[in-house]
Amino acid sequence: MKKICIGLAVMVMLVFVGGANAAIVLTFDDVSGGATQTSGEQIFNYGGLTWTNTYVVDGFTNIYGSSNYGAAVVSNKNVAFNGYGFSASATDGEFNFIGAHFTAAWQTDLEVELTGYLNGIFVPWASALVGIDPPLLLRTDPPAC
Secondary structure, eight states, X not given: OEEEEEOSSEEEEEEEEOTTOOEEEEOSTTSTTGGGOSSOEEEEEETTEEEEEEEEEESSSSSOTTSSHHHHOOSSSXXXXXXXXXXXXXXXXXXXXXXXXXXXXXXXXXXXXXEEEETTEEEEEEEEXXXXXXXXXXXXXXXXX
């Protein structure tokens, strides 16, 4: 099983290649009720992945007025974020992560770390510091199989 750990930031778009080698872009804009959520809707199964500690909220009309969620929007208006400052993850039988946009919602200089498993072995892929600036596109080239 491969796993992506995402921590301490707003994730606004995830791109990965699934088992059928078709690129899939997850914008979180089609999450049921997500566009009308003001305080966040926890997601568990989305885009063929199983998510932990991941929430979706409307970046513009949420209850977090002093946050940076609005600046994090890169698609329609939803953003996904890890809850309560704890790591979030997405798991599936097999997929290749390509990249995602990240923005800090409350503080600057937060570390985003992408990790995964390759043939059952833990592999650190990439890390970056994100701030309350425009979303940072963090791309990664997974190790060759």
